[in-house]
Each structure stands twice: as C-alpha cells, then as structure tokens.
Amino acid sequence: MSQRDSLTGVFRSIYRWRKTIRNICLIVLVGSIGFSLLLDNYFKATTIFYPASPELANPELIFGYTSQVTQYFGSDRDLDRLDEIANSNEVIDFMVRKFGLYEHYDIDSTSLKGQFKVRERFRKLYAAQKNKNDAIELSIEDTDPKMAAMMANAARDKVNEIAQRLIKGSQQKLLATFEDNISRKTEELELLGDSLRILQSRYNIYSVSEQGEQLSTQLARAESEIVRSKARLEVLENNPLIPRDTIEYIKANLRAYQRERQSLMQPDPQGDNLSIKQFNTGLPKVSVLTDLHFQARKQLSYDKERYNQIKAAYNTDIPALQVVEVAEKPLLKSRPKRSIIVIASVVAAFMFSVLGILVAEAYRDFNWKEIIRADEPA
Structure with a gap:
C-alpha cells in the first residue's frame, strides 16, 4: 500500500502542476x-578507397622478372599507413591552403x-577511418554540398x-645509390x-685464344717441316743423281x-713478332685483367639495366590507393536533425520539470528559516 500511495502522490503532484x-x-x-532553425545545414561527402600494394611499384613485377603472384591490394599495414597519412x-x-578555410570558417x-x-575546426568536420570492410572512409562536412564533395576528393x-x-622517396634514394655505384x-x-x-x-697479346692457337699451329708446322x-x-x-740446286x-x-x-721460341729484340716465351710470360697477366675487365663490364651492364628499371618505375604514375567510391555532391543534409533536437529538448524539459516539482513537493513542509536559524552559531 505504501508504494501505491507513493505513486499516487507523484501523479497527484504532476496533475497539480500540469499547467x-x-x-x-x-x-x-x-x-x-x-x-534548430538557426543552425546551418551541413552536407557530408564521402569517398571510399583501399590501399594499393606497394609491390606494384616493384621493377621486377613491372618488367615480369619474377613469378610472384601480383597483389593489387595492400595489407593491413598499408591500410594503417594510409590512415595515418x-x-x-x-x-x-x-586543405586549409587549397580551399581558403581561414576565410571560409571566419578565423x-x-x-x-x-x-x-582552423585545424580543430576542420577536424570536427573531417573524418578518415577504417570501416567494417577494411577500407578507408574519408568524409567531410560543409554547408556547401558541392564544396564538401570537392574537399573530400581533394583530400x-x-x-x-x-x-x-x-x-618514390625510397626509389630516389636507391637511384642515387646506383648512380654513385655506376660512376x-x-x-x-x-x-x-x-x-x-x-x-x-x-706482350702483343690481343686475343688469348686465337693467338695461342695460332702460335701452336705455327710451331707445330715449323717443327714438322x-x-x-x-x-x-x-x-x-x-x-x-739429284741436282745440286734441289739440295x-x-x-x-x-x-x-x-x-x-727460333723466332717463335725466342723474341726478336728488334722485331714486333709474338713469341711463345713472350706469350707465356704475358698470358697470366693479360688473362687476369681480361677476366676482371669482362666481369666489370658485365656488372656495370647489370647495374645500368637495374638503374633503368628503377628509373622507369620511378617515372611511372602508380597509384597508392584503389578508389572504390568517388565523393559526389550530397543531395540531403547530414545534420542538424531538427526533429530529434526538438523532441529531445521537450522530453528533457518534461523530465526536469517533473523532477523539480517532486523535489519541491517533498520539501515544501520544511520551515527553512528555522533550519537555517538552528544551524547558525549562538
């Protein structure tokens, strides 16, 4: 009964103060x-994109020098990197410079x-975060719907x-390294x-294999003759019976x-013919330098080819993201939700009014003057 009487008292108080x-x-x-009518209408423009795989800028993949399967979309780390950027x-x-946001926001x-x-004001109207599908959803609100779409796409x-x-900064450093190495x-x-x-x-040695074969052939022919x-x-x-001329x-x-x-075996000090002794003396030195020269030319050729591949990748416009949805001019405002503001305000006013009335009814029989007087020091 006491609980029913309490509720009855509450409703009685509300009815008494209904007006x-x-x-x-x-x-x-x-x-x-x-x-709510004085509030500006804001329009939200949204663009959605995925990170592209950085491997797309890999020269090996561009020129088909690897059997690795190409991944066109980036990993979670690439997604986090785009989110940070x-x-x-x-x-x-x-964005502040491009769209003159100091004047636009009157700052x-x-x-x-x-x-x-201006940064704080823009951040309140700007959002870039991962959505449930692991894509970056970039949104910008503005009172001008066309400008909102332009700003989202520009961002x-x-x-x-x-x-x-x-x-490209990493590629540029690599190119500089290759340039120094090639030089x-x-x-x-x-x-x-x-x-x-x-x-x-x-040593008159210009072709080791041909001259060596030629000397061997000449010496063998001379010995045979x-x-x-x-x-x-x-x-x-x-x-x-044999004529003396023949003899x-x-x-x-x-x-x-x-x-x-003799000329093949011993060099002629006054001649420039190549002897076997001279050939055998110079052969190791010329062979070593020839091999070193060949290896150096081969390595230099490889470095130049690699440099040209990296430079071609550097000059190629490879996107760092894959656009799923381009920001379009929004047709409907995103806020304010005027009906929600009005309803929430009226409900809050009703609740606080009832609470205030109940508090006033509960303590109206108190003689506040006597209570205050009693608390005062004698």
Missing part, C-alpha cells in the same frame, strides 16, 4: 524549434592561435600523393681498360723453318 509543466514544455518546444597535419594544412589567420583553431588525392611520395664502376672499368691495353701492347726437310736432305744429299733448295727451306722456330 506549469505544459507551459515549460511549450516554451522549450518553441525555443528548440527556433534554435589521412589524419596527418600535412593533409589538413593542404583570423594572423592570430597566434589561428592555425590551431583523397592528397593522401595518394603523399603515399606515392614516400614510395665508381665506370672509373674502375676505365682504369682496367687502360691497364689491359698497356699489357696487350707490351724441319723434320721433313732433314729427312729429305739426309736421303737426297749423297745421291749423285740447296731443301737446305734453304730447312734454314727458313729453323729460323721461324
């Missing part, structure tokens, strides 16, 4: 309607807190530009070439081949 409650709610209703001050400051750009205020393009710049190896190759030419000129001439001379020299001719051939063998 006051009604008047308060009506005042709040009219005031909230007027206040989208919320960076660089993007915000770019004094010359004040000490001007930059802080997305700036995020793409910064992400590309980070990748150094070119100088080394020139030194090796000069040293090789000096040795080739000193010497043996043959000696054998013919031994058989024919004591034969009275002299054979002797002359023998001397010629012996001299040829």
Whole structure:
C-alpha cells in the first residue's frame, strides 16, 4: 500500500502542476524549434578507397622478372599507413591552403592561435577511418554540398600523393645509390681498360685464344717441316743423281723453318713478332685483367639495366590507393536533425520539470528559516 500511495502522490503532484509543466514544455518546444532553425545545414561527402600494394611499384613485377603472384591490394599495414597519412597535419594544412578555410570558417589567420583553431575546426568536420570492410572512409562536412564533395576528393588525392611520395622517396634514394655505384664502376672499368691495353701492347697479346692457337699451329708446322726437310736432305744429299740446286733448295727451306722456330721460341729484340716465351710470360697477366675487365663490364651492364628499371618505375604514375567510391555532391543534409533536437529538448524539459516539482513537493513542509536559524552559531 505504501508504494501505491507513493505513486499516487507523484501523479497527484504532476496533475497539480500540469499547467506549469505544459507551459515549460511549450516554451522549450518553441525555443528548440527556433534554435534548430538557426543552425546551418551541413552536407557530408564521402569517398571510399583501399590501399594499393606497394609491390606494384616493384621493377621486377613491372618488367615480369619474377613469378610472384601480383597483389593489387595492400595489407593491413598499408591500410594503417594510409590512415595515418589521412589524419596527418600535412593533409589538413593542404586543405586549409587549397580551399581558403581561414576565410571560409571566419578565423583570423594572423592570430597566434589561428592555425590551431582552423585545424580543430576542420577536424570536427573531417573524418578518415577504417570501416567494417577494411577500407578507408574519408568524409567531410560543409554547408556547401558541392564544396564538401570537392574537399573530400581533394583530400583523397592528397593522401595518394603523399603515399606515392614516400614510395618514390625510397626509389630516389636507391637511384642515387646506383648512380654513385655506376660512376665508381665506370672509373674502375676505365682504369682496367687502360691497364689491359698497356699489357696487350707490351706482350702483343690481343686475343688469348686465337693467338695461342695460332702460335701452336705455327710451331707445330715449323717443327714438322724441319723434320721433313732433314729427312729429305739426309736421303737426297749423297745421291749423285739429284741436282745440286734441289739440295740447296731443301737446305734453304730447312734454314727458313729453323729460323721461324727460333723466332717463335725466342723474341726478336728488334722485331714486333709474338713469341711463345713472350706469350707465356704475358698470358697470366693479360688473362687476369681480361677476366676482371669482362666481369666489370658485365656488372656495370647489370647495374645500368637495374638503374633503368628503377628509373622507369620511378617515372611511372602508380597509384597508392584503389578508389572504390568517388565523393559526389550530397543531395540531403547530414545534420542538424531538427526533429530529434526538438523532441529531445521537450522530453528533457518534461523530465526536469517533473523532477523539480517532486523535489519541491517533498520539501515544501520544511520551515527553512528555522533550519537555517538552528544551524547558525549562538
């Protein structure tokens, strides 16, 4: 019964003060309607995009030098990187400059807190975060729907530009490293070439395999002719039937081949012919330098090819994000929700009015003057 009596007392108090409650709610209703009508309409434009895989800028993938399967979309780390870029001050400051947000938001750009205020104002109207589908959802609110769409697309393009710049910055450093390496190896190759030419000129060795084969052939032919001439001379020299001219001719051939063998075996100080002794002396040195020169040319050629591949990738416009939805001019406002503001205000006014009435009814029998007087010191 006590609980029922308590509820009855509550309803009785509300009924007694019903006109006051009604008047308060009506005042709040009219005031909230007027206040909500004074609020500006804001329109939200949204663009959605996924991160592109940084591997798309890999020269091996561009030129097909790898069997790795191409991943067109980035990983969670790439998504986090784009999220950080989208919320960076660089993007915000770019938007402030591009769209003149100091004037648009009526903020004094010359004040000490001007930059802080314009950033905070923009951040309240700007949101870039991962959605439930693991994409970046970038939204901007503005009183001008067309400008909201332009700002959202511009912010997305700036995020793409910064992400590309980070990748191209790494490629640029790699290109600088290759340029230094190519320059150094070119100088080394020139030194090796000069040293090789000096040795080739000193030993008359310009083609190791061909000259070696040629010397071997000449020496073998000379030895063979010497043996043959000696054998013919031994058989024919004591034969009275053989003319002396023939014998002299054979002797002359023998001397010629012996001299040829001697010139092949020992270098002629006054001649420039290549001897086997000279060839054997210079062969190790020329072979080593020839091999070093070949390896240096091969490595330099590889570095130049690699440099050209990286430079081609650097000059290629490879997007850092994959756009799913471009921001379009919003047709409906995103806020304020005037009906919600009015209803919430009236409900709050009713609840606080009832609470105030119940408190007043509960303590109306108290003699506050006597209570205050009793608390005062004698």
